[in-house]
Amino acid sequence: AQSVTQLDSQVPVFEEAPVELRCNYSSSVSVYLFWYVQYPNQGLQLLLKYLSGSTLVESINGFEAEFNKSQTSFHLRKPSVHISDTAEYFCAVFSNFGNEKLTFGTGTRLTIIP
Amino acid sequence: NAGVTQTPKFQVLKTGQSMTLQCAQDMNHEYMSWYRQDPGMGLRLIHYSVGAGITDQGEVPNGYNVSRSTTEDFPLRLLSAAPSQTSVYFCASSAGQGSYEQYFGPGTRLTVT
Numbered sequence: 725a726q727s728v729t730q731l732d733s734q735v736p737v738f739e740e741a742p743v744e745l746r747c748n749y750s751s752s753v754s755v756y757l758f759w760y761v762q763y764p765n766q767g768l769q770l771l772l773k774y775l776s777g778s779t780l781v782e783s784i785n786g787f788e789a790e791f792n793k794s795q796t797s798f799h800l801r802k803p804s805v806h807i808s809d810t811a812e813y814f815c816a817v818f819s820n821f822g823n824e825k826l827t828f829g830t831g832t833r834l835t836i837i838p
Numbered sequence: 839n840a841g842v843t844q845t846p847k848f849q850v851l852k853t854g855q856s857m858t859l860q861c862a863q864d865m866n867h868e869y870m871s872w873y874r875q876d877p878g879m880g881l882r883l884i885h886y887s888v889g890a891g892i893t894d895q896g897e898v899p900n901g902y903n904v905s906r907s908t909t910e911d912f913p914l915r916l917l918s919a920a921p922s923q924t925s926v927y928f929c930a931s932s933a934g935q936g937s938y939e940q941y942f943g944p945g946t947r948l949t950v951t
Binding site: 728730733756758767769775814818825826830 | 842871873878879880881882883886896928930938939940942943944945
């Protein structure tokens with residue numbers, strides 16, 4: 725069975741400061757990892773994903789995440805946050821069992837302080 | 839392309855009532871899923887389908903039924919609503935076969951009194 729842990733339920737950060745949202749997973753098989761973002765009163769949107777290849781993946785709006793197999797982590801980072809980054813962020817893991825089931829973490833609410 | 843659409847956006851039910859949440863996608867995706875989102879619990883999988891005529895249970899299936907008669911539609915039925923089913927429900931689809939990105943609908947906010 726696979727699981728995802730997001731230790732921080734809420735992260736307040738000053739505008740233009742860096743941020744790291746932590747994600748750890750457990751799985752006995754190869755995994756694919758995702759970060760989804762949910763803006764207020766909206767559905768989830770894919771932010772970035774790791775399937776294979778380079779362990780550092782980037783999004784179009786300045787976020788990046790690094791797959792660390794030895795530490796079973798996929799932390800999300802941004803060097804300088806903006807007010808528009810205020811949202812809830814979900815880490816998710818997919819294990820290649822032949823079905824399309826994603827397992828989500830409990831989410832981290834990122835609040836940007838002006 | 840409308841993507842994944844869900845109706846209604848909001849619904850209030852009394853305990854014991856039944857209803858169907860609609861989900862449709864126009865991307866010809868094989869895989870469709872229903873999740874519920876509750877504060878502090880993330881998203882939990884209710885039911886999923888890997889193609890027309892094939893459905894399976896997820897993590898929290900009790901009190902819900904699904905069917906998949908067409909590729910496009912994947913309705914979720916609440917048989918006898920309970921206050922514990924108050925939640926936000928999301929439908930998602932993916933192409934499958936090596937494409938792992940799921941596309942989410944805008945959600946249905948359901949309140950059971």
